[in-house]
Amino acid sequence: MNELVFFINKGLVSGLIIGSIYALGAIGVTLIFGILRFAHFAHGDMMTLGAFVTLILTAALAALGITLPVPLAFIAMFPAMVITAFIAIGLDRTFYKPLRQAGARPVVLVMASVGVTLMLQGLIRLFAGVRARDMFIEAPKEIFRIPFPGATRPVIVTEPQVLLIGFVVVAVIALHWFLTRSRLGKAMRAVSDNPELARITGINTNHVVWATWIIGGALACAAGTLLSMDVTLKPDLSFNILLPIFAATIVGGIGQPYGAIAGGFLVGFCETLAVFNWSILLRPFRDELWFELPNSMALVPTQYKLMVPFLILIIVLIFRPTGIFRGRVLA
Amino acid sequence: MSLLEISDLHAGYGQMSILKGVNLTLEQGEIGVIVGPNGAGKSTTLKAIFGMLNITEGSIRFDGKDITGIRSEQLADHRIAFVPQEQNVFPTLSVHENLEMGAYVRRDDFSSVMDHVYDIFPPLKDKRGQAAGELSGGQRQMVAFGRALMIEPKLILLDEPTAGLSPMFMSQIFDRVIAINRTGVTVAMVEQNAKQALAIAHKGFVLAGGRNSYTDTGQNLLNNPEVAASFLGG
Numbered sequence: 323m324n325e326l327v328f329f330i331n332k333g334l335v336s337g338l339i340i341g342s343i344y345a346l347g348a349i350g351v352t353l354i355f356g357i358l359r360f361a362h363f364a365h366g367d368m369m370t371l372g373a374f375v376t377l378i379l380t381a382a383l384a385a386l387g388i389t390l391p392v393p394l395a396f397i398a399m400f401p402a403m404v405i406t407a408f409i410a411i412g413l414d415r416t417f418y419k420p421l422r423q424a425g426a427r428p429v430v431l432v433m434a435s436v437g438v439t440l441m442l443q444g445l446i447r448l449f450a451g452v453r454a455r456d457m458f459i460e461a462p463k464e465i466f467r468i469p470f471p472g473a474t475r476p477v478i479v480t481e482p483q484v485l486l487i488g489f490v491v492v493a494v495i496a497l498h499w500f501l502t503r504s505r506l507g508k509a510m511r512a513v514s515d516n517p518e519l520a521r522i523t524g525i526n527t528n529h530v531v532w533a534t535w536i537i538g539g540a541l542a543c544a545a546g547t548l549l550s551m552d553v554t555l556k557p558d559l560s561f562n563i564l565l566p567i568f569a570a571t572i573v574g575g576i577g578q579p580y581g582a583i584a585g586g587f588l589v590g591f592c593e594t595l596a597v598f599n600w601s602i603l604l605r606p607f608r609d610e611l612w613f614e615l616p617n618s619m620a621l622v623p624t625q626y627k628l629m630v631p632f633l634i635l636i637i638v639l640i641f642r643p644t645g646i647f648r649g650r651v652l653a
Numbered sequence: 654m655s656l657l658e659i660s661d662l663h664a665g666y667g668q669m670s671i672l673k674g675v676n677l678t679l680e681q682g683e684i685g686v687i688v689g690p691n692g693a694g695k696s697t698t699l700k701a702i703f704g705m706l707n708i709t710e711g712s713i714r715f716d717g718k719d720i721t722g723i724r725s726e727q728l729a730d731h732r733i734a735f736v737p738q739e740q741n742v743f744p745t746l747s748v749h750e751n752l753e754m755g756a757y758v759r760r761d762d763f764s765s766v767m768d769h770v771y772d773i774f775p776p777l778k779d780k781r782g783q784a785a786g787e788l789s790g791g792q793r794q795m796v797a798f799g800r801a802l803m804i805e806p807k808l809i810l811l812d813e814p815t816a817g818l819s820p821m822f823m824s825q826i827f828d829r830v831i832a833i834n835r836t837g838v839t840v841a842m843v844e845q846n847a848k849q850a851l852a853i854a855h856k857g858f859v860l861a862g863g864r865n866s867y868t869d870t871g872q873n874l875l876n877n878p879e880v881a882a883s884f885l886g887g
């Protein structure tokens with residue numbers, strides 16, 4: 323039974339956690355692509371930036387001596403989401419909007435976003451240095467040990483993981499409501515469908531663009547914060563996470579928010595299950611196996627984890643080029 | 654004062670000039686039909702009204718106001734609606750959502766207009782929850798038409814509303830155009846089915862090479878042997 327608990331801890335919980343992070347990021351990337359028609363490479367660093375905003379606010383709250391039943395960082399995350407949303411709109415105004423208005427082709431915007439990535443990375447390092455930081459300033463994170471029937475080891479979930487799952491559930495429901503029930507959300511889908519017809523219909527494209535950056539920026543901040551709370555906050559947070567997020571976006575179907583969610587979890591689970599040491603799960607059946615059970619039996623060595631999203635991407639693109647949810651085909 | 658007054662319009666895509674002097678005037682309550690060979694600039698004329706082109710010369714006046722080169726987003730506020738020739742629905746939005754988007758600029762209660770549109774196009778009622786991209790060509794034209802009606806337009810521009818439809822669907826659409834016109838809506842329509850369209854037109858405009866080659870009442874154009882020989886297929 324302990325082996326099963328190990329699988330739950332190292333396979334399922336990890337997959338769920340990292341999948342949630344990817345989903346939050348991929349929603350933003352896919353919405354930005356659907357509305358603005360370019361791959362926003364600076365999204366990973368918007369996450370880092372958002373997490374740093376949270377950290378600053380958390381430090382401020384802690385300095386004021388405030389204590390709450392939930393981690394301060396989680397509370398600080400909400401104003402940080404608002405701030406990051408404004409930063410996202412500011413970045414759009416300064417760097418992307420002038421290019422759009424000059425009629426630049428999408429590839430130019432992609433290049434601009436690579437520039438913004440480098441700029442953000444530089445700024446973050448300049449002000450925050452390169453060391454890893456703990457988001458739990460006021461008190462260490464709580465760890466829940468849930469006894470598992472028949473096992474001596476407990477199922478382990480941490481407080482930030484519980485908060486993350488809860489947040490993702492609420493965010494997905496809210497997003498669904500927004501896109502299918504609200505006037506602006508429907509207008510967003512209309513612009514994504516057919517921007518020219520949307521203008522003819524009188525839809526204010528500026529409002530839709532703002533809504534896109536607000537959602538993308540806010541969710542990026544949340545993803546960055548919650549990921550940093552689960553591990554630590556490092557200035558190179560985006561490095562390991564940007565590629566899986568783009569894989570999730572494409573796998574889910576570019577421009578499809580529900581696809582991005584599905585793609586995020588798919589990539590997250592595949593990644594953790596690929597590096598999971600299956601030999602532990604097989605250990606109880608050691609004597610019945612026809613082969614010698616090795617100590618370590620992962621599909622992919624941990625150092626090569628980043629390969630997994632690429633593999634999934636290639637497989638999906640071969641068998642279903644538009645992604646799971648039939649997104650836009652890359653022209 | 655005419656409702657729509659296009660005078661000596663020169664316009665093009667970027668540097669390429671396509672329209673070289675289009676004149677088109679419609680009084681309130683009229684149906685104007687634009688006919689002409691492929692590539693004559695019929696669609697381009699409608700797009701030029703809708704701010705989708707680079708206008709180099711001439712003017713467009715609507716209801717006494719100069720709307721030359723206005724941005725596409727702003728025409729709905731002037732109660733001008735446009736049904737383009739192609740890609741005229743939001744494919745992943747449901748039929749109902751397409752109609753709601755048609756009313757995007759309205760902040761008042763438009764449920765009675767919505768009911769009215771469903772009355773005019775009963776097939777849409779059954780398909781209201783279905784994605785517009787999954788409908789047949791004729792049903793899609795109804796969605797596009799209905800979407801345009803949601804602002805209760807004073808002027809509606811239709812680009813080949815019967816393209817690709819069977820003769821039965823075609824006469825149904827023409828009947829709807831007449832019915833909508835009877836409620837006071839001015840119609841400017843591009844049509845390939847020139848004879849049927851000119852028959853219901855108060856005014857007809859034959860475009861060729863980016864300018865008017867004939868301008869007259871619909872009936873006179875139908876009776877004009879030159880027009881018949883060169884544009885109406887004998």
Ligand SMILES: Nc1ncnc2c1ncn2[C@@H]1O[C@H](COP(=O)(O)OP(=O)(O)OP(=O)(O)O)[C@@H](O)[C@H]1O
Nearest residue numbers: 666669671689690691692693694695696697698738
């Ligand atoms: N987006 C565009 N960019 C550049 N040129 C265009 C564009 N659309 C149309 N044209 C050109 O403008 C000219 C007029 O096209 P337009 O679509 O107005 O013709 P039309 O009279 O509507 O023809 P049809 O009956 O085939 O619809 C054509 O020569 C066409 O090649």
Ligand SMILES: [Mg+2]
Nearest residue numbers: 695696697738
């Ligand atoms: Mg045309």
